[in-house]
Amino acid sequence: MKFYSQQFSPFLKEFFRDNYSVEIDSFDFVKTKDGFNGDITMLVFPLQNKVDNDLESLSNEIGSFLVDKVNWVFDFNVVKGFLNLNILDIFYANFLKDMNENPNYGHKPIARDKGITLVEFSSPNTNKPLHLGHIRNNLLGDSITRILNANGYKTIKTQIINDRGIHICKSMISWLKFAKGTTPKSKGIKPDKFVGNFYVLFEKEYQKQIKNLISRGYKKDEAERKAPIFLEAKEMLQKWESGDEKTIKLWKRMNSWVYTGFDKTYKSLGIKFDKNYYESDTYLKGKKIVEKGISLDVFYKKQDDSICIDLTEDGLDEKVLIRSDGTSVYMTQDIGTAMQRFEDFPEMKGMIYTVGNEQEYHFKTLFLILKKLRIKWTNMLYHLSYGMVDLPDGKMKSREGNVVDADDLMSKMKITAKQISSKLGRLEGYSKSEKNDLHEKISLGALKYYILKVDPKKTILFDPERSIDFNGNTGPFIQYTFARIQSILKSNNVDSNVKLPIKLDPKEISIIKQLILYPDIIEQSLKSLSPAIISNYIYELVKRFNSFYQNITILGTKNVVKKNFRLMLLKNVAKNLNNSCGLLGIKLPQKM
Secondary structure (H helix, E strand, C coil): CHHHHHHHHHHHHHHHHHHHCCCCCCCCEECCCCCCCCCEEEECHHHHHHCCCCHHHHHHHHHHHHHHHCCCEEEEEEECCEEEEEECHHHHHHHHHHHHCCCCCCCECCCHHHCEEEEECCCCECCCCCEHHHHHHHHHHHHHHHHHHHECCEEEEEEEEECCCHHHHHHHHHHHHHCCCCCHHHHCCCHHHHHHHHHHHHHHHHHHHHHHHHHCCCCHHHHHHHCHHHHHHHHHHHHHHCCCHHHHHHHHHHHHHHHHHHHHHHHHHCCCCCEEEEHHHHHHHHHHHHHHHHHCCCCEECCCCCEEEECHHHCCCEEEEECCCCCECHHHHHHHHHHHHHHHCCCEEEEEEEEEHHHHHHHHHHHHHHHHCCCHHHHHEEEEEECCEEECCECCEHHHCECCEHHHHHHHHHHHHHHHHHHHCCCCCCCHHHHHHHHHHHHHHHHHHHHHCCCCCCCEECCHHHHCCCCCCCHHHHHHHHHHHHHHHHCCCCCCCCCCCCCCCHHHHHHHHHHHCHHHHHHHHHHHCCHHHHHHHHHHHHHHHHHHHHHCCCCCCCCHHHHHHHHHHHHHHHHHHHHHHHCCCCCCCCCC
16 A cells, blocks of 8 residues: 555654664555454554564554654554554545645656557457457457556557467358358347357358268268369368468458448447457468578477477477467467567567466467577567456357357447436436437447446356446446435535644545555556556545445535535546546446
8 A cells, every 4th residue: 555655654754763673665555454443554564573572562662653743643562563543534635635736646647668568359260250258358458458548658559460360261161152152241240249150150060060960971080181172172271371362352351341341349338459460471470480490409300391390298299289280370470470560669568468368278388389499579578368258148159150250249338328218207308319318328338337347357147237337337327326426426526725634533544545546546456457446446446435425415514615625525536437438448327
């Protein structure tokens, strides 16, 4: 808790210098445990080995010194190396006034010496639309970028678009077989969803052919390899890599359809990228690096001409990097993409891959391969692994069509927000455009908060109806609290020269204590790469505010000093909600 450490450090340094002739630079403070008397607790036991005194005596000496020297500390008690301090209300009142004068409280300016951190997220395949799983990925990557910025880091938001490979060829072969020349426009279907439908059709036909081959006496793995439609897709991949003009033309056409669909989805989510990379551009670089790695004895060529690396001594497996037919794999392009990025941004000091936990083995392998290639910056790479998003009836599977389309989900949530708002009757006097804007903010706020409030490592069971509830730990509940504050502030100005009350209500102090924590929360969320820490902070602040709002008179008090101070408190709660929700990419409506 840096704020308390900063406030107490000058006095504590003086104490240890004058009484023990030692210089101590840092002191640790934590929240006083529930049930104990005190406002803040100093950890004394880490300091015991620096002085010649027992823990109990040292704690009491420090407590007596602070009561005597610090005019806002009035009492203390000691519990086994924990020094609980009682602080006067004016300390918290002064903090609020200082915070009122700092619009970016808790956020650090971008520092050049921290270099650039590249955050990769989304990274879709061009054979299907973005789905619910992609939404979690995008929201995590975008929020982590915002949290990095708040901690003073310059960032580059990027994605690697997986625009080539066997999966893309499956959609292409399927379109040639089943589309009969139809297009997204002729069918009136969102273009990325149109392409995705043919990926699903491929799988259905593939499974039918496998079943047929098995009935003719083939073993399952042999049937999977020899199914005619699969062989056609493999042949198309070889044609693509050899630059076949007809194949490339179809590939460009179908990818352009998908990009149009992606752009619409990203716009709806409020996501923008600074730099895009394409597998079709980087896989050749990866192949060259792999071929060069043979001379370094990192990779080896097998009799079937495939190129591999043996990682069994490192606890992993043998990994194929180039297949026997000369085609590359995801690992190959990831090697090339990593190298390209550090060439593009030599000042980069970190790269975060936002990818689901199903790919943990892949990234362990990638980082180890780069290390064996003697790449110096491998210690800058980090895989932000996150849990999957499941539906009530189980996992989503794109090839089977069992997915929640991202656009469909956002559309349904907007309809739900409209229905709930209408039932609550809170939209009187709103124009049509105002209603539409509000519904969009509520639905996206609900979606983003529901996803980001869960620790990234945990699996999410997504429930759209629960996410959009106007009560409880939800985005709409937080948005409504903000709008409630704005309605009060709209007709009541906050006096910047407000006189500070000597005595505060415990509920006012409770809110201010939560506001004090904000800079620590931002730092913790970065260390853990977890927006959930921000979400939990916001919800706790909102709970404390609503308890205050329901029990304390704000505008009705006859005490002008108290009224002005409480308006200043509301203003800073709103400011903090706006800034902290901004780290989650959530917009807050002025009225609701």
